[in-house]
Amino acid sequence: MPPIIQAQNLGKTYRSGKLEVPALRNVNFSVERGEFVAIVGPSGSGKSTLFYLLGGLTQATHGSIKIDGVDFAQLSDSERTRFRRSHIGFIFQRFNLLPTLSALGNIELAYDISGLKAPMDRHLLDHLAEMLNIKGRLEHRPNELSGGEQQRVAIARALITRPSIVLADEPTGNLDTKNSDAVLAMLRQSS
């Protein structure tokens, strides 16, 4: 079986007008199924850039990314979107929850657009809410939640589709030790 993620000679240079910011250069690595990998580096070293590239949210300047042997660049935009929604769970550095929906609404929407045929697994939802300590907060909108609670809702949203890949950008950045441990345990358990 091919690795679940394979990056070859990956490079990204941001361009705005004449300005060029080389964010990543010649990145090579692969991740096998079930592996739990952390990418560490100082602020500005390109971690978020790599996250966007691996999720197909932005295009590489050089090199290729294969997910489960499929080259992202070979897919059409709509194929890439479909693939992303059903196979990849994103936990963004800034959560990206929709402000007009409740926590539960955010989680349900992610499930609805995944294209999965089976109805959302309510047991999994209960389990995630319990583990992430957000059970009593599901009816609230993001602006009524603390930063850490928003982050944990974003994590539940990423895991509800049982994606084959979970990409998390600083998922414990806003959490205290107890909740960080719970989140890491949750991510490990789902890998």
Ligand SMILES: Nc1ncnc2c1ncn2[C@@H]1O[C@H](COP(=O)(O)OP(=O)(O)OP(=O)(O)O)[C@@H](O)[C@H]1O
């Ligand atoms: N849209 C953009 N246009 C231009 N430069 C960008 C853009 N996004 C990021 N950069 C630059 O690319 C480099 C890598 O940024 P990135 O956000 O990937 O770093 P990071 O490792 O995630 O940092 P942090 O730990 O602070 O989140 C930085 O120098 C940043 O200023």
Ligand SMILES: [Mg+2]
């Ligand atoms: Mg970042």
